[in-house]
Amino acid sequence: MSRTEVVVYENPDLLAAAAAARLVTRIVDVQAARGTASVVLTGGGTGIAVLRELRESSARDAIDWSRLDIYWGDERFVPADSDERNEKGAREALLDHVPLAPERVHAMAPSDGEFGDDVDAAAEAYAKVLSDAAGPDADVPEFDIMLLGLGGEGHTASLFPETDEVRETQRSVVPVRDCPKPPPTRVSLTLPAIRRAREVWLMTAGTAKADAVAQALAGAPETQIPVSGARGYRRTLWLLDREAAGKLTKVYQPPAE
Numbered sequence: 001m002s003r004t005e006v007v008v009y010e011n012p013d014l015l016a017a018a019a020a021a022r023l024v025t026r027i028v029d030v031q032a033a034r035g036t037a038s039v040v041l042t043g044g045g046t047g048i049a050v051l052r053e054l055r056e057s058s059a060r061d062a063i064d065w066s067r068l069d070i071y072w073g074d075e076r077f078v079p080a081d082s083d084e085r086n087e088k089g090a091r092e093a094l095l096d097h098v099p100l101a102p103e104r105v106h107a108m109a110p111s112d113g114e115f116g117d118d119v120d121a122a123a124e125a126y127a128k129v130l131s132d133a134a135g136p137d138a139d140v141p142e143f144d145i146m147l148l149g150l151g152g153e154g155h156t157a158s159l160f161p162e163t164d165e166v167r168e169t170q171r172s173v174v175p176v177r178d179c180p181k182p183p184p185t186r187v188s189l190t191l192p193a194i195r196r197a198r199e200v201w202l203m204t205a206g207t208a209k210a211d212a213v214a215q216a217l218a219g220a221p222e223t224q225i226p227v228s229g230a231r232g233y234r235r236t237l238w239l240l241d242r243e244a245a246g247k248l249t250k251v252y253q254p255p256a257e
């Protein structure tokens with residue numbers, strides 16, 4: 001049975017620090033229970049701030065970094081050294097500063113990588129990465145924790161409102177072209193792939209996100225507000241600052257840990 005929880009923090013700094021602390025605890029608990037853990041990363045202001053907080057936390061040493069698999073929920077299809085790359089942001093904020101096993105870091109291809117500027121091939125290759133990791137019975141692994149951000153118009157990962165990609169039901173990974181938010185070409189997990197995660201953590205801050213947050217939590221159709229369809233099969237955890245939560249009509253209490 002899946003549950004939805006909403007936690008509101010006073011400001012974006014507190015949100016990022018608290019999300020980082022939760023992440024350490026959850027990864028350590030999963031590793032204690034199952035040996036390894038998997039985390040799907042997001043780009044965006046809050047997602048990268050959380051990784052930076054994690055790097056600066058002394059508790060990060062509680063994680064066995066060599067037994068952690070890293071994936072991405074979406075990526076901008078730009079050259080590897082572009083500041084637009086979600087991978088580059090994550091590496092600078094955290095990944096280059098911790099002893100991860102390089103073969104467990106599963107990045108999406110850049111536009112100057114092995115597939116050149118063929119975004120279809122890059123998306124197909126990432127789908128293969130996921131299906132290889134999932135084993136014989138599934139196309140997508142059961143990720144332990146998927147971190148996602150969202151845009152003011154309701155996009156999550158790189159799934160934008162009223163697009164073919166948000167309606168995708170067969171593929172786990174799709175190429176995305178003509179995105180309303182630059183850069184225009186991206187690779188994204190689809191909603192069915194996102195829903196393979198045990199836990200989805202939706203993290204965002206600021207008044208620009210308040211409408212989308214309120215609509216998603218009120219159950220808006222996912223074709224209109226894609227983040228509405230981003231759910232973990234065990235838990236969906238919204239981590240918000242006061243401004244992003246500003247249009248919620250219901251009062252949310254912090255859940256008991």
Ligand SMILES: O=C1O[C@H](COP(=O)(O)O)[C@@H](O)[C@H](O)[C@H]1O
Binds near residue numbers: 075
């Ligand atoms: O383009 C993207 O935007 C979202 C949200 O970013 P934010 O800076 O407005 O918080 C992000 O979640 C996604 O990964 C990224 O590619």
